Amino acid sequence: MRYEKLSNEAVALALSEVDHWMLSEDQAAITKEFAFGDFTQAFGFMTECALVAEKMDHHPEWFNVYRRVDVRLTSHSVNGLTAHDFKLAATMDKIAARRV
Numbered sequence: 001m002r003y004e005k006l007s008n009e010a011v012a013l014a015l016s017e018v019d020h021w022m023l024s025e026d027q028a029a030i031t032k033e034f035a036f037g038d039f040t041q042a043f044g045f046m047t048e049c050a051l052v053a054e055k056m057d058h059h060p061e062w063f064n065v066y067r068r069v070d071v072r073l074t075s076h077s078v079n080g081l082t083a084h085d086f087k088l089a090a091t092m093d094k095i096a097a098r099r100v
């Protein structure tokens with residue numbers, strides 16, 4: 001499914017509905033740093049998210065060191081943010097909540 005690029009107003013509203021995601025400086029992405037108890041938890045989180053992302057055909061940019069996972073979500077197709085990013089963000093929050 002192709003989602004439209006969100007307006008600044010729509011981004012502000014969507015940001016208020018997810019947990020501690022930040023708008024990137026160029027405003028084309030949202031970012032969040034997740035921290036878990038250990039590497040196994042962090043990697044388990046990434047594994048679960050990867051399966052969801054593949055189903056959505058919407059993939060995170062992320063960086064993992066030990067128990068930390070830095071995530072950046074953006075929609076390459078529109079070079080900005082779409083509802084896909086916020087849907088994936090909310091899902092990642094839910095997956096993390098079962099582990100933190």
Ligand SMILES: C[C@H](O)[C@H](O)[C@H]1CNC2=NC(N)=NC(=O)C2=N1
Nearest residue numbers: 057058059060074075076077078
């Ligand atoms: C062909 C395939 O559907 C596209 O390349 C998908 C794959 N995953 C994607 N992931 C993200 N984050 N943005 C995209 O625009 C995107 N496009």
